[in-house]
Amino acid sequence: MKMNYMVALAAAALLFSSCVSSKKFKKSQADYALLQTRYQTLEGSLADCNNQKAGLIQDKNELNKKIADLNREIELIKQNYTATLQQLENLSVISKQQAESIKQSLQNIGAKDAYIQTLQQQMAYKDSLNMALVMNLKGAIGNIEDEDINIKVDKGVVYIDISDKLLFKSGSYTITDRAKEVLGKVALVLKNQPDIEFMVEGHTDDVPYKGNGVLVDNWDLSVKRATTVVRLLQKEYGLDPAKMAAAGRSEYKPIAGNDTKEGKATNRRTRIVILPQLDQFFKLLEPQK
Structure with missing residues (x-):
């Protein structure tokens, strides 16, 4: 009887050790x-x-x-x-x-x-x-998928392209909760550069706008999306409105073909353009005293 008890005790200890090892293994796999x-x-x-x-x-x-x-x-x-x-x-x-x-x-x-x-x-x-x-923008945004946001320099100008699926619902200019997270990270970097001026551009694909209300076409939709972003950056994140501009590009500045579903998704975007500080270069043209 005593022997059976000891065998049972040893088996229980072995089983407990196995469970602990299994949990550690699964945690290691997850890490x-x-x-x-x-x-x-x-x-x-x-x-x-x-x-x-x-x-x-x-x-x-x-x-x-x-x-x-x-x-x-x-x-x-x-x-x-x-x-x-x-x-x-x-x-x-x-x-x-x-x-x-x-x-x-x-x-x-x-x-x-x-x-x-x-x-x-x-x-x-x-x-x-x-x-x-x-580098600061990429570091701040970091965890957003590459296809949803793209930051680049082209001919000395910095562009931030944000996919509309992050910012707006289809055919709408009402900003999403996810958009506030993304734009908040961008605003944090821009606010630390008070001399920077930028333009927010709204872009659509070539599908005609079919909504009702005050909007007539893709021109209206792209402009309203741009002003919605600018208004959010001003009111919720404290960016200087004198340093911002809003513009709508409608469907006429595509960066991909509109003949595929993927191309249309790429063209539906909001672009933040960091404007070059031309006054610094104009000063170079002034006569030296």
């Missing part, structure tokens, strides 16, 4: 799956950043090529002016006033050369700011 998902997300973000970096490098290389061409042109003009001035002085057929005019032209060329150098520095600085802004 591993979570880490694997996070790894894939980070790997995708790294690929996006590398693509953005390649685009900026290409833009910079094109700018450097243009600057190099201008520098060669300036050097050729300098040589021609110098040679002409020397010939005229040797022949004693140039007046003092003419000589001064030629010298002034050479000085203007030097100023142009300095202007090009300044412009090159400003472009490099702007590229750095844009890349930092993109």
